[in-house]
Amino acid sequence: MPELPEVETVCRGLAAVLETRVLRHLELRRKDLRFPFPAGLAALVEGRRVAAVRRRAKYILIHLEDGGVLIAHLGMSGRMLIGPAEGLVLETHDHVVFHTDHGVAVRFNDARRFGFLDHARAEDLGRHKLLEGLGPEPLGNEFSGPVLAEKLAGKLAPIKAALLDQKIVAGLGNIYVSEALFVARLSPLRSAGTVSGARAEKLVRAIKDVLTRAIAAGGSSLRDYVQTSGELGYFQHQWAVYGKEGEPCPGCTCAHGILRIVQSNRATFYCAKRQR
């Protein structure tokens, strides 16, 4: 499920029900997800009011009024589902439940358990092991052609791999990298270091365009639904290339159509004629 647009959608859903509310009870139904939950996590959260829900890269940051921050990551299969606490029915893989002071329950469901939950002080976030070193937010003003080109300079790895590296730009994942490279008409096989100048400008515009459209659509749903309401995101209907091996290229009349290759053990979709 979750790349930047999906995490952004989840954050907006969480903000609507959690901000200004007190977290009465943090129900930990196992002792770990990808990592063990930090010692005393429930006590660090219970009785605190939520000041704000924010996103950094693919991390959900739940700021508490006492300066503590809950850091959540959805991994590959994580979901946050909001519903009434009364008559709550837990489902398989509901590992954590947040209970608010106004009768709302948020279930953190994660079948594959690649997600996690951590706690930090707000003033320490910049030095948090998982957050330090993250590259710029792709939708922020600070993410520009020159900034990207500088990060890519000298890199021999394919541009596909570089864009998945969260130190270069934070929040892209496997789907949106293929989509952005298609919009920018750049081959995923091209060496990252050759993307500079006008090419870098074009790629930055493509990344911002794809992410903005995906957020507007509520993200993409594959097997899981994305939004906290349980509604489907529908950006998958706007994909140009992802998952479309063998289908006609939407941008040209090439005979081969959309190709699927494997880079760094992950599927890449592209048009070899339109993308150079």
Add this chain to the structure above:
DNA sequence: CGGCAAACCTGCGAGC
């Protein structure tokens, strides 16, 4: 240091 494969864990669809 850079780049790549494998590992973490579970579910689902395709194919036999």
Add this chain to the structure above:
DNA sequence: TGCTCGCAGGTTTGCC
């Protein structure tokens, strides 16, 4: 119907 295999949106680790 039921089994096996391959593949899946992320990130870290370890190896060359």
